[in-house]
Amino acid sequence: MHSRPRAMLLPIVIIAVSLSAPSAISAPWIDAYRDPAARLLGEAMATRFAWERLAYIGDTFGNRLSGSESLEDAIEWAVAEMKRDGLENVHTEPVKVPHWVRGQESAEIVAPRRQRLAMLGLGNSIGTPAAGVEGDLLIVRSFDELDAAGSAVKGRVVLFNVPFTNYGETVQYRSNGPSRAAALGAVAVLVRSVGPPGLRLPHTGALRYAEGAPQIPAAAISTEDADKLQRMQDRGTTVRIHLKMDAKFLPDADSFNVVGEIRGRERPDEVVLVSGHFDSWDVGTGSTDDGGGCVVSWEALRLMKKLNLRPRRTVRVVLWTNEENGTRGALAYRDRHKDELGNHVLMFESDGGVFRPTGFGFSGSDAARAKVTEIAALLRGIQADHISAAGEGADIGPSVQAANIPAMSLDVDGNYFLIHHTDADTIDKIDPMDMSRASAAIAVMAYVIAEMPERLR
Numbered sequence: 001m002h003s004r005p006r007a008m009l010l011p012i013v014i015i016a017v018s019l020s021a022p023s024a025i026s027a028p029w030i031d032a033y034r035d036p037a038a039r040l041l042g043e044a045m046a047t048r049f050a051w052e053r054l055a056y057i058g059d060t061f062g063n064r065l066s067g068s069e070s071l072e073d074a075i076e077w078a079v080a081e082m083k084r085d086g087l088e089n090v091h092t093e094p095v096k097v098p099h100w101v102r103g104q105e106s107a108e109i110v111a112p113r114r115q116r117l118a119m120l121g122l123g124n125s126i127g128t129p130a131a132g133v134e135g136d137l138l139i140v141r142s143f144d145e146l147d148a149a150g151s152a153v154k155g156r157v158v159l160f161n162v163p164f165t166n167y168g169e170t171v172q173y174r175s176n177g178p179s180r181a182a183a184l185g186a187v188a189v190l191v192r193s194v195g196p197p198g199l200r201l202p203h204t205g206a207l208r209y210a211e212g213a214p215q216i217p218a219a220a221i222s223t224e225d226a227d228k229l230q231r232m233q234d235r236g237t238t239v240r241i242h243l244k245m246d247a248k249f250l251p252d253a254d255s256f257n258v259v260g261e262i263r264g265r266e267r268p269d270e271v272v273l274v275s276g277h278f279d280s281w282d283v284g285t286g287s288t289d290d291g292g293g294c295v296v297s298w299e300a301l302r303l304m305k306k307l308n309l310r311p312r313r314t315v316r317v318v319l320w321t322n323e324e325n326g327t328r329g330a331l332a333y334r335d336r337h338k339d340e341l342g343n344h345v346l347m348f349e350s351d352g353g354v355f356r357p358t359g360f361g362f363s364g365s366d367a368a369r370a371k372v373t374e375i376a377a378l379l380r381g382i383q384a385d386h387i388s389a390a391g392e393g394a395d396i397g398p399s400v401q402a403a404n405i406p407a408m409s410l411d412v413d414g415n416y417f418l419i420h421h422t423d424a425d426t427i428d429k430i431d432p433m434d435m436s437r438a439s440a441a442i443a444v445m446a447y448v449i450a451e452m453p454e455r456l457r
């Protein structure tokens with residue numbers, strides 16, 4: 001889908017020029033940061049380093065689900081690599097993570113005619129008995145339709161066929177649908193994949209069983225298959241579905257958040273934190289979700305180190321473990337760093353894919369928002385200077401809420417949810433120049449916030 005030219009180095013010159021010419025509408029104080037910002041941008045845009053590093057991760061370790069050997073091998077590699085970059089205080093922080101395994105799985109129409117469905121079991125789902133489960137299909141398009149079906153749900157395989165609007169809205173059918181249908185006696189749940197129509201790709205993702213409700217197996221099917229089943233039901237055809245899943249939980253596994261720093265030269269205890277989550281689903285290579293977010297955040301520190309830029313405050317990168325099916329890494333960080341959360345000046349997370357960066361989402365005081373908006377003017381040359389309403393991230397969330405820390409996320413322009421949690425989440429969907437732009441944008445923002453004399457408040 002993103003067939004862009006790979007090595008376009010020409011724009012570097014234009015960026016350098018536009019950065020060196022102060023804009024009439026910029027705040028005067030920002031002029032002191034034009035030189036380091038131009039150097040960070042120049043260094044990032046001159047190479048494909050970030051993209052090559054992300055490609056290496058996907059090619060070498062593949063996807064990285066919590067509890068997997070590939071995640072732990074990737075973590076070990078990242079520690080060694082951060083040290084090689086010259087980052088300081090590089091270490092891991094232990095986290096016990098859930099260990100869910102998918103196993104073999106399939107879903108098919110068995111009547112009126114045998115046809116396989118393109119499916120992926122939902123993360124955290126229980127498996128089926130060895131022989132699978134079977135039931136007549138009932139399709140609903142909302143929770144209201146489910147509740148209206150009442151006793152007709154009993155013994156059925158329920159399909160939630162709810163077209164994608166936005167993630168927050170549509171994902172509730174994946175998260176809560178299985179327990180809602182189980183409460184009415186369904187034997188299994190299928191969910192229309194949470195994403196726009198693609199090339200008949202199912203999207204996995206976590207479900208959340210309600211406390212005390214019966215647990216039934218659940219899987220996502222492609223939007224195309226959901227549309228087909230809908231047409232069949234609309235014609236009055238009785239469709240019988242067979243679902244087989246070996247999914248199960250093993251005992252919790254050992255994992256780690258990875259931490260590296262550039263220690264602040266004057267106020268090392270004050271921390272500007274940048275981050276992404278290193279775990280992924282067990283499909284594709286987790287390149288956009290969220291290997292890319294990890295690499296561009298990490299890259300901000302590598303660039304500073306390379307250019308000998310040591311800001312006043314500490315800049316810390318964290319590669320979180322277990323965002324996808326537990327957020328245990330985020331909770332462990334909040335608890336472990338409880339006493340120093342008050343020294344966190346800003347927490348940043350990139351977890352929306354790395355496509356062309358347009359700026360940042362920010363949550364904090366009006367004064368802090370004004371400051372951040374002035375800093376973003378340094379990114380006009382790469383059109384990444386827009387500050388939008390909310391800074392958020394599943395991994396920074398617990399700490400941000402615990403200590404009321406200003407929060408920031410990377411805003412990008414790309415079709416993230418087309419490949420999100422699918423086998424198509426691979427490096428070829430990512431433009432090397434976008435990786436460089438994102439790295440530069442994060443580096444400039446983090447550097448100025450860590451360097452400016454007064455603390456962001």
Ligand SMILES: [Zn+2]
Binds near residue numbers: 289323351
């Ligand atoms: Zn993610």
